[in-house]
Amino acid sequence: MTKKIHFGWFSQYAGPVGFNNPKATEGADWRQPDMYQKMAQICEKGKFDFALFADHLGISSDSGKSIDSHVLQGVTVCHDSTVLAAMVAAQTNHLGVGATLSTSLTLPYQLARQLASLDHLSKGRVAWNIVTSYSKSAFDNFGHDSVPEHDARYDQADEFMELCYQLWNSWEKDAVVMDKESGMFADPSKVKPIHFEGDYYKCAGPLNMVPPVEGKPVTIQAGSSDRGMEFASRWADAVIVAKQTVDDMKIYYDSLKGRLHKYGRNPEEVKVLFIIKPIFAATEELARQKAAEPVSDYDLHRAISQLSTRMNRDLTQLDLDEPVPTMSEKEITGGQTTLSRHQTQGQRPTLRQIATKEVVGNNLDIVGTPEQVADQLQLIMETIGGDGFVLRVNPHEHQYMQEFVDMVVPVLQQRGAMRAEYTGHTLRDNLLEY
Numbered sequence: 425m426t427k428k429i430h431f432g433w434f435s436q437y438a439g440p441v442g443f444n445n446p447k448a449t450e451g452a453d454w455r456q457p458d459m460y461q462k463m464a465q466i467c468e469k470g471k472f473d474f475a476l477f478a479d480h481l482g483i484s485s486d487s488g489k490s491i492d493s494h495v496l497q498g499v500t501v502c503h504d505s506t507v508l509a510a511m512v513a514a515q516t517n518h519l520g521v522g523a524t525l526s527t528s529l530t531l532p533y534q535l536a537r538q539l540a541s542l543d544h545l546s547k548g549r550v551a552w553n554i555v556t557s558y559s560k561s562a563f564d565n566f567g568h569d570s571v572p573e574h575d576a577r578y579d580q581a582d583e584f585m586e587l588c589y590q591l592w593n594s595w596e597k598d599a600v601v602m603d604k605e606s607g608m609f610a611d612p613s614k615v616k617p618i619h620f621e622g623d624y625y626k627c628a629g630p631l632n633m634v635p636p637v638e639g640k641p642v643t644i645q646a647g648s649s650d651r652g653m654e655f656a657s658r659w660a661d662a663v664i665v666a667k668q669t670v671d672d673m674k675i676y677y678d679s680l681k682g683r684l685h686k687y688g689r690n691p692e693e694v695k696v697l698f699i700i701k702p703i704f705a706a707t708e709e710l711a712r713q714k715a716a717e718p719v720s721d722y723d724l725h726r727a728i729s730q731l732s733t734r735m736n737r738d739l740t741q742l743d744l745d746e747p748v749p750t751m752s753e754k755e756i757t758g759g760q761t762t763l764s765r766h767q768t769q770g771q772r773p774t775l776r777q778i779a780t781k782e783v784v785g786n787n788l789d790i791v792g793t794p795e796q797v798a799d800q801l802q803l804i805m806e807t808i809g810g811d812g813f814v815l816r817v818n819p820h821e822h823q824y825m826q827e828f829v830d831m832v833v834p835v836l837q838q839r840g841a842m843r844a845e846y847t848g849h850t851l852r853d854n855l856l857e858y
């Protein structure tokens with residue numbers, strides 16, 4: 425049977441990334457909601473599962489020196505993703521809407537309530553991208569003296585999740601009665617305090633909002649480290665991950681799915697989604713020409729700033745055309761596999777090569793006509809076992825997404841490899857549809 429593929433849109437920058445880009449849709453203004461809403465509507469037309477917005481809690485500096493290069497380029501200047509997700513939910517009907525919220529720099533009660541609210545307001549379409557945050561500036565902004573160690577952030581996140589789930593469960597399923605005649609809103613015997621006391625948090629409960637539509641929002645996570653994968657296998661409904669080769673994808677997929685039984689979870693209920701941005705055109709030759717287009721110096725340097733942020737390392741001092749020195753994952757306090765995923769199989773790419781890959785985003789080098797791209801996407805899914813892809817496309821790149829939806833999606837739909845209509849009502853329904 426043809427394997428069906430899930431698709432999501434990941435907006436890595438809900439900020440000024442496209443403000444000077446000649447390819448940006450005319451009049452698109454990153455500060456206004458229209459640009460994101462229009463993009464989400466395109467994704468909905470393509471029957472995607474969700475749109476997910478990244479978020480950052482401070483303007484990063486390169487190795488704690490200065491924020492100037494980030495301010496200059498607008499890197500890590502961005503909308504609050506929860507507010508943005510709400511604006512997008514208001515202009516869509518089926519698409520899931522994901523906000524990024526930090527377990528290290530948010531209070532569980534506040535987050536549990538906010539997401540419960542947004543889940544109702546969006547009719548069960550909310551997703552939470554669970555991050556632990558890694559940037560020093562973010563921790564500085566929230567009054568911390570230092571960034572807690574990588575694994576310790578995940579330990580705290582475990583407790584954060586336990587508390588959120590207790591809050592969402594603080595109302596029994598049938599607690600809300602809303603009986604017009606008696607005037608009874610909810611049965612007090614079914615709404616209970618939780619009296620949570622952990623190593624990091626203390627919370628009385630119950631939540632002053634009814635639980636999310638399906639008990640809890642859809643959770644997404646992007647950990648690639650061993651500790652991150654352990655966290656994801658315990659808590660996430662979907663995992664998004666960038667890998668450079670199909671072999672690495674398969675290793676990740678098998679490892680993640682293999683961990684689920686430990687937490688009593690079924691491999692089918694957690695979706696692994698790989699980040700891609702295929703390059704396609706009406707003919708193979710045109711697609712190859714597109715793939716060979718050089719990236720601008722501006723984009724290259726912006727990518728280096730972003731990589732520096734993700735790794736908590738100043739890469740701007742390295743020679744662009746020398747191989748990037750290997751670093752042990754323990755040395756990197758942010759995304760530990762940011763570098764190693766480019767250095768697999770003994771490869772030692774230069775900073776220019778790595779940054780170019782980050783700009784282009786075409787992990788796995790998927791290039792060709794819409795049919796050839798569909799062939800490759802299907803083959804990858806067959807090879808690794810599932811479950812889907814996330815297109816990492818900037819919010820001003822409407823043309824790219826429109827072409828993907830008009831050219832590649834119909835091919836997959838005709839082959840039965842993608843839904844032709846939404847069948848579920850909630851994001852969870854859609855994710856669990858296949």
Ligand SMILES: Cc1cc2nc3c(=O)[nH]c(=O)nc-3n(C[C@H](O)[C@H](O)[C@H](O)COP(=O)(O)O)c2cc1C
Pocket residue numbers: 434477478479480524554555556557558646647648649650651652653664665666699758759760761
């Ligand atoms: C696709 C993707 C999106 C991410 N989005 C965010 C984000 O918006 N904000 C953030 O603080 N971290 C973000 N991260 C960082 C992850 O939450 C995580 O810290 C990172 O992947 C490193 O985890 P690891 O050390 O367990 O591999 C993202 C990572 C990936 C791969």
